[in-house]
Amino acid sequence: MRYLPKSPADREAMLQTIGAGSINDLFAPIPAEYRLTRDLNIPRQMAESEIVDWFRQRSRENGEGYTSFLGAGAYLHYRPVVIDALISRGEFLTSYTPYQAEFAQGTLQAIFEFQSMICELTGMEVANASMYDGSTGAAEAVMMAARLTGHSSVLIARSLHPEYREVMATYATHQGLPMSTVPFTATGRIDLKGLEQSIGSDTACVLIQSPNFFGVIEDVDAIAEIAHKHGALLVVSIAEAVSLGIVEPPRSADIIAMEAQSFGVPLGFGGPYCGVIATREKFVRQMPGRLAGQTTDSNGKRGFVLTLATREQHIRREKATSNICTNQALVALMVNIFMTIYGKVGLKELAKQNLAKTEYAAQQFGKHAKVLFSGSPRFNEFVVETSEDPSAINGRLLGHKITGGLTLKKFFPEVGNAALWCCTEMTTRSAIDTAVGVVADSERSVRSMNDSSVEEQVR
Amino acid sequence: MRYLPKSPADREAMLQTIGAGSINDLFAPIPAEYRLTRDLNIPRQMAESEIVDWFRQRSRENGEGYTSFLGAGAYLHYRPVVIDALISRGEFLTSYTPYQAEFAQGTLQAIFEFQSMICELTGMEVANASMYDGSTGAAEAVMMAARLTGHSSVLIARSLHPEYREVMATYATHQGLPMSTVPFTATGRIDLKGLEQSIGSDTACVLIQSPNFFGVIEDVDAIAEIAHKHGALLVVSIAEAVSLGIVEPPRSADIIAMEAQSFGVPLGFGGPYCGVIATREKFVRQMPGRLAGQTTDSNGKRGFVLTLATREQHIRREKATSNICTNQALVALMVNIFMTIYGKVGLKELAKQNLAKTEYAAQQFGKHAKVLFSGSPRFNEFVVETSEDPSAINGRLLGHKITGGLTLKKFFPEVGNAALWCCTEMTTRSAIDTAVGVVADSERSVRSMNDSSVEEQVR
Amino acid sequence: MKHMTRKATRHISQNEGLIFEKSSPGKAAYKLPPLDVPEVDVAALLGKAERKDLGNMPEVSEIEIIRHFTRLSTWNYAIDLGMYPLGSCTMKYNPRVNEAVARVEGLANGHPYQPEKISQGALRIMQTLSDCLLEITGMDAITLQPAAGAQGELTGLLMVRAYHQSKGNPRKKVLIPDSAHGTNPATAATVGYAVENLKSNSRGMVEISALEAQMNEDVAALMLTNPNTLGVFEEEIHKIAALMHAKGGLLYMDGANMNALVGKVRPGDFGVDVMHLNLHKTFSTPHGGGGPGSGPVAVKQILEPFLPTPIVVKHSDDTLGFEYNRPQSVGRVRAFYGNFGMFVRALAYIFANGPDGLRQTTEDAVLNANYIRKGLEGVYDLPYSTPSMHEVVFSDKIQARKGVKTMDMAKRLIDYGFHPYTTAFPLIVSGALMIEPTESEPKEELDLFIEAMKSIAEEVEEDPEFVLGAPYHTRISRLDETMAARKPVLRWKSEPKS
Amino acid sequence: MKHMTRKATRHISQNEGLIFEKSSPGKAAYKLPPLDVPEVDVAALLGKAERKDLGNMPEVSEIEIIRHFTRLSTWNYAIDLGMYPLGSCTMKYNPRVNEAVARVEGLANGHPYQPEKISQGALRIMQTLSDCLLEITGMDAITLQPAAGAQGELTGLLMVRAYHQSKGNPRKKVLIPDSAHGTNPATAATVGYAVENLKSNSRGMVEISALEAQMNEDVAALMLTNPNTLGVFEEEIHKIAALMHAKGGLLYMDGANMNALVGKVRPGDFGVDVMHLNLHKTFSTPHGGGGPGSGPVAVKQILEPFLPTPIVVKHSDDTLGFEYNRPQSVGRVRAFYGNFGMFVRALAYIFANGPDGLRQTTEDAVLNANYIRKGLEGVYDLPYSTPSMHEVVFSDKIQARKGVKTMDMAKRLIDYGFHPYTTAFPLIVSGALMIEPTESEPKEELDLFIEAMKSIAEEVEEDPEFVLGAPYHTRISRLDETMAARKPVLRWKSEPKS
Numbered sequence A, B: 001m002r003y004l005p006k007s008p009a010d011r012e013a014m015l016q017t018i019g020a021g022s023i024n025d026l027f028a029p030i031p032a033e034y035r036l037t038r039d040l041n042i043p044r045q046m047a048e049s050e051i052v053d054w055f056r057q058r059s060r061e062n063g064e065g066y067t068s069f070l071g072a073g074a075y076l077h078y079r080p081v082v083i084d085a086l087i088s089r090g091e092f093l094t095s096y097t098p099y100q101a102e103f104a105q106g107t108l109q110a111i112f113e114f115q116s117m118i119c120e121l122t123g124m125e126v127a128n129a130s131m132y133d134g135s136t137g138a139a140e141a142v143m144m145a146a147r148l149t150g151h152s153s154v155l156i157a158r159s160l161h162p163e164y165r166e167v168m169a170t171y172a173t174h175q176g177l178p179m180s181t182v183p184f185t186a187t188g189r190i191d192l193k194g195l196e197q198s199i200g201s202d203t204a205c206v207l208i209q210s211p212n213f214f215g216v217i218e219d220v221d222a223i224a225e226i227a228h229k230h231g232a233l234l235v236v237s238i239a240e241a242v243s244l245g246i247v248e249p250p251r252s253a254d255i256i257a258m259e260a261q262s263f264g265v266p267l268g269f270g271g272p273y274c275g276v277i278a279t280r281e282k283f284v285r286q287m288p289g290r291l292a293g294q295t296t297d298s299n300g301k302r303g304f305v306l307t308l309a310t311r312e313q314h315i316r317r318e319k320a321t322s323n324i325c326t327n328q329a330l331v332a333l334m335v336n337i338f339m340t341i342y343g344k345v346g347l348k349e350l351a352k353q354n355l356a357k358t359e360y361a362a363q364q365f366g367k368h369a370k371v372l373f374s375g376s377p378r379f380n381e382f383v384v385e386t387s388e389d390p391s392a393i394n395g396r397l398l399g400h401k402i403t404g405g406l407t408l409k410k411f412f413p414e415v416g417n418a419a420l421w422c423c424t425e426m427t428t429r430s431a432i433d434t435a436v437g438v439v440a441d442s443e444r445s446v447r448s449m450n451d452s453s454v455e456e457q458v459r
Numbered sequence C, D: 001m002k003h004m005t006r007k008a009t010r011h012i013s014q015n016e017g018l019i020f021e022k023s024s025p026g027k028a029a030y031k032l033p034p035l036d037v038p039e040v041d042v043a044a045l046l047g048k049a050e051r052k053d054l055g056n057m058p059e060v061s062e063i064e065i066i067r068h069f070t071r072l073s074t075w076n077y078a079i080d081l082g083m084y085p086l087g088s089c090t091m092k093y094n095p096r097v098n099e100a101v102a103r104v105e106g107l108a109n110g111h112p113y114q115p116e117k118i119s120q121g122a123l124r125i126m127q128t129l130s131d132c133l134l135e136i137t138g139m140d141a142i143t144l145q146p147a148a149g150a151q152g153e154l155t156g157l158l159m160v161r162a163y164h165q166s167k168g169n170p171r172k173k174v175l176i177p178d179s180a181h182g183t184n185p186a187t188a189a190t191v192g193y194a195v196e197n198l199k200s201n202s203r204g205m206v207e208i209s210a211l212e213a214q215m216n217e218d219v220a221a222l223m224l225t226n227p228n229t230l231g232v233f234e235e236e237i238h239k240i241a242a243l244m245h246a247k248g249g250l251l252y253m254d255g256a257n258m259n260a261l262v263g264k265v266r267p268g269d270f271g272v273d274v275m276h277l278n279l280h281k282t283f284s285t286p287h288g289g290g291g292p293g294s295g296p297v298a299v300k301q302i303l304e305p306f307l308p309t310p311i312v313v314k315h316s317d318d319t320l321g322f323e324y325n326r327p328q329s330v331g332r333v334r335a336f337y338g339n340f341g342m343f344v345r346a347l348a349y350i351f352a353n354g355p356d357g358l359r360q361t362t363e364d365a366v367l368n369a370n371y372i373r374k375g376l377e378g379v380y381d382l383p384y385s386t387p388s389m390h391e392v393v394f395s396d397k398i399q400a401r402k403g404v405k406t407m408d409m410a411k412r413l414i415d416y417g418f419h420p421y422t423t424a425f426p427l428i429v430s431g432a433l434m435i436e437p438t439e440s441e442p443k444e445e446l447d448l449f450i451e452a453m454k455s456i457a458e459e460v461e462e463d464p465e466f467v468l469g470a471p472y473h474t475r476i477s478r479l480d481e482t483m484a485a486r487k488p489v490l491r492w493k494s495e496p497k498s
Ligand SMILES: Cc1ncc(COP(=O)(O)O)c(C=O)c1O
Pocket: A324, A325, A326, C088, C089, C148, C149, C150, C151, C181, C183, C184, C225, C229, C254, C256, C257, C278, C293, C294, C295
């Protein structure tokens, strides 16, 4: 009961003031037959040291100490220690949504700065305070596009993160928003011809990802042109925010739905992350999520408030632009601090290091196996096709304390024995060389097996 | 240069304002022949990630993951996470000595509470804001005793922490304070007869430790009686603060010099720790170190200030009670928070767990080897005498990822093959059993060797 | 100050501009390690996709960043500073050990796609938390995937829809009491249901006869908050459940107010079919200025087939894993597995409390709310005299006569050093003061709060104009929200170069 | 406020009593794990040594502790909040990475007596830091043992004494300029030396002729701060060293002001024999409200035999270890090896800067001080016009005519949102304003400071009485220090039970 600030005497005195004979008097409204008369069957109260030990043990069972080549929507970048030092301040950590602006200017100004930086980076005019994550952000962006256009079907690139596609499907089902998929070509980019064919006058938007799930940068302008020609909006999902340091943002998009996890948010086994939606000013009243805006106080001093709340559920209820309430504020603050630390020059340099590591790795892998889509520009991910099933190779890599690239079979059976590899500034050359070595060994042994089976056949 | 908040343009503008042509103009007062015209030969500027990696590597070389039975003036107790969460607040971490009271009430009130709790725990009337550590605190307490009595020799228990003794010797050398040592008896306690014989009318104080270096609780009242009878003061050093939860404080002492590391301060390879001196009110003006005192502001509101500064070097210079200036403030704050967390009931319960673990361990060791001084009351340390050199046993324990007790030979050649073991609430029964097992094996193999050499002799 | 408060004083507070106003070319807070692979020619690799310029992104040093956010933080109120009695938000203590364990290396750095073999720690956490939450709610199956309460609602209603669909008819409507939180109707709309309002009765509860009248085969579910947003336990919950079930409908419970129930009664036992929990309310994960949250959805057996994918399962070799192949699933509601970091924190909270601690927590929460109710009864109008559980809702009826509204008194409360109560709802109370102290408040703080509220009521009597001008003691005075909405300035822009 | 400041505003601040005033029997913030060994009978084990009662130790819960110390903290000013121009204290930015690496498990939990074999990490840190500090100072050997600057002085003078002793005569006196910090004479006394004052000349420096006159075979050493406490570099340092050495004396340098020199000039090169460093000043370890510090002492070869034990050595197998067997050593100055946690931080700081960063740091520190000097020249009296290095010392001569002293203006500066400068010394300046901005201040903050100081000077002209009443904007007004000293209340006492 170490969190409870009451002594038995306090409780007694309070009950007396209230005029209750015992605490259970206060629970009288609960029908007696439902009242729990036993202890919950959960673990007994533990000491803090036991709790810490228990989770440390879980940590040791959870890949502690492995070097990873996994990306696919969750990226390992260095997190400057300043981030946690600052977000751990109780004034940020333990405050609520800044509904009372005069008592929450810290959070509000930080949100305003977050929105501003997201705009700078994405080339959009307005950005919101955050969405749950990249996948739900993308789904909300599509619903927003449907409201904006009044159209009611959606085109989705197959090269969008497959789990984002699934989420999109879940959200769209009951919105009367039929979805269809646009394939990618051998370049790893969206099939523009296919897009032209699928798009129609009822298309609310085209949803693509760039860099896409394979790390390939799409020709956004070409896609935008097609979309706009048909009165559809272009929604671009960005899953790897660090790409914005060196990859031109999709300025021709109408809505950008971004996952900002790369900006200082721990991998954390998949969450909490930080979605964010950015768009043009003229679309702002259809935007979901909270917005901080600048205003003045009664003495003319600059200050910030949550604004345009008439879009939101607590005012508009069933007519709101979204049902979102709690968002990812503290994670957005991490992102904010990360963007501030790296800033104008650092984000570029960081992105460049990612590019260089990835280029080196792709070159090395390319010597032994096939790197798919290698004619297209890419950021920090690439697909390696091997002769052997990549799961088997990954199994061997675990022995080197390395987590290999993501096996694509589950999501993209059409690419065969392929895996999605990711390098960031954290990936060392020696880890790359080790992984390449294991892949090379695999290729060699498959070749020699093939040779010997050829020999066998010959014999 | 990430810590430097200036752009090249800022520097240029400032130089212009100053009227300097270049930054080196400002270094003109340094004779040219001494100016460094090369880079310092130190490691190149490192990225934060590299720094973290470097120290993590050092950590792995530094006993990470070992279970330890070491005490001897540095104790491993559980540190509630609240401590670091609070002392990491910039307002505590990055403020200076509270010389400007109106802008430092947080630090000052915390010091006042620290002093108050130290008084409660030690049974003394006043306590200071901290000293460097237990060893220097003891030395300062002795010099204080010399000033108070006007006497000029010192008696020191041999059962005082041997490094404290060394520090005492260093400090005393040039103070004209001849030191002599009072031995301990087979009970592990100070030789009261020896004390009676050594003490004289010129003795400024008797300095003992309780629980002493062997974990044995001294008969403080008896020692105090002897000291006082001869006009000497009794200075008691307490190295294991947790003992105060269950061991009667040395109320008959005149000065208590305490090491409070046990109260929430990391082992940290020996520092920073937290010394503190507590004494009687009448001695306060000879006390070294800072003191916070209560007062009121011009509106009669309660507030706190540093006080009795006329004892200190910045006012009194060569006539000060001590040369101490910077103390261990942030560490004292850790101690403060720890004391607050455990409080009146928790400190007792904590101490009781230490006692129980130690008793269990001593019992178990006692089945196979000799536990010295076991007739005397002890807290959480005990001395085990083995047939084999304990260093050899400890070498084997390292294989079990256990750090055995401290080999005493270096400090106390007279005790032979003995080691000082410590158990705290962190020591698990299974670790104790493993260590006991290794000691038991050692005893068995020595016995069988002896047996076989006896056999050999017989043959 | 008209009246004095023992709670707070004024003190000097640092000003701070926008980060962009501190930027200057050449300052930097980062440093990258040297590259251990060859440099690349970006133009050659990216072609026209290369970005040349990062616009007005700031350039500042580390100390400026520390000061910037430290200064900003000092302008916020927080639970760590005092009582934060926002009704319906359960602003309880956020234990520090939660933060510590969430940052343990293997948990903070675990990749969602790392092999199951090296994900056993995370899976075990999810499994253990699920077990605990099922025991606490008395439900049969659970998903941890939803990111917050509202997404929990969405997930729950999707399952409701899938369930009815599986019976051949998704039905058309969801019944929602007029006292409900805005997310309830907003969610129902998202799932494609029409929202039908259910009027509360004079005791602030569902009127059984009204429910009887409105319930029919078109109704998919009733979304009920229990205790409801008045802090009132629906005493006839069993009848409500029976009524719904009789017509094939389901009972959805918005679990935002579970802090009134944990360890004392289980929704699964009183007829709830599906419910969400807010780990960021009941289970102490921090609010963080608005999030992140986590909104697990617990269901009865009948709804289990519809849970989002993946779910955690135990393999035959006793290791844990994810099961994706669930044909009746409503699908994913977000990428990966949910806000895992919040699972860690919530589980740490459950461990720290145990069965006895959780029960005592609930009791203290209810005790605190009733203590405040007692202290302010008569001073403020109590629109519903029904017994309060974990929160109490007053109205500004008495003060409104002097022209002072709930929001005005809220602003004045800031001057007294307290964060205000919730003013935005429940809509059935005009001018609501919705007060939820949680269990984390000592008697001392409650007494100060009661004192402050009484003092404000006196001020309203003596000088209503004065109260309307509040707050007076904050670094800025009342902000112009109308202007903010009329001419939205939603981002910083660099001054046009002259 | 008479004049406006752009630096700060007033805001609401939480009150908080003493922790004892929150205590109540039965509250607890701790919980111990179940005991895995048998319970013991305390009375049987301890007999009369058993403690029965812990007096008035508090009983409070965790949330109350979080609030208590969080509230207290908000009453403090700090580097993280803004400029902290305490002269001689080098209040520079305390990097957060230092705190992170100091908490890495094997370093935070290393026991000082663990076997050398598993202490190589800590030893390597000590070794690397020592190497860096020797390169920075240009000295030959070093001890990291002293806990702070003053203990560094003690250690240095002990070595001086041991050195002279080894030559047959410990000598009697230490020369100390009148501008020196109080620890210098206090330390000399502790080591048993008589202190002889050395008068500064009109330029604020050591007067060579005076030194010549006072230097003789009775003098063990000159303790010199360089740059001295006026922020002035002793231009004739080479002559000073030569003079000392000619008479067999040693030159001790108080390195408190090394922030003016690092990377630009090395004391070892200009004749210093022994010096201490303050890791908590020059090397960025946090001040923490008054400590901990760390005061390594670096020496020339001739003093190496006298270093405290143990020292770090490299064994023949290239592992590191401690060497205890040093017969000429002055002995230990504290238990274990010094404030190791500060070594980690200081080394992290050196790594983060590198040679270029350290030099730029020094240049910026000197630039900042000179910028302030320029900005306030004429407004405040500059008693010595000698060029300033890293700090500038004004006097209150102009303002004192109106009855306003340096401490009064310091209090008023608080109202402007700045921590005051140092007022206590150097004693050779009556009414000193000793201002050390460090390199951590942006131009913007310096401009605000200059503006504030000018504004205060104007206020003194216009309304000196007003300034005498400062501070006005803090949560408490000026505290009665006289009463505190006259009737000391140094601890809380429970109210006598009535
Ligand atoms: C009663 C009720 N339901 C639903 C919600 C929405 O929960 P969330 O903010 O986690 O989405 C809230 C949040 O305040 C609430 O109070």
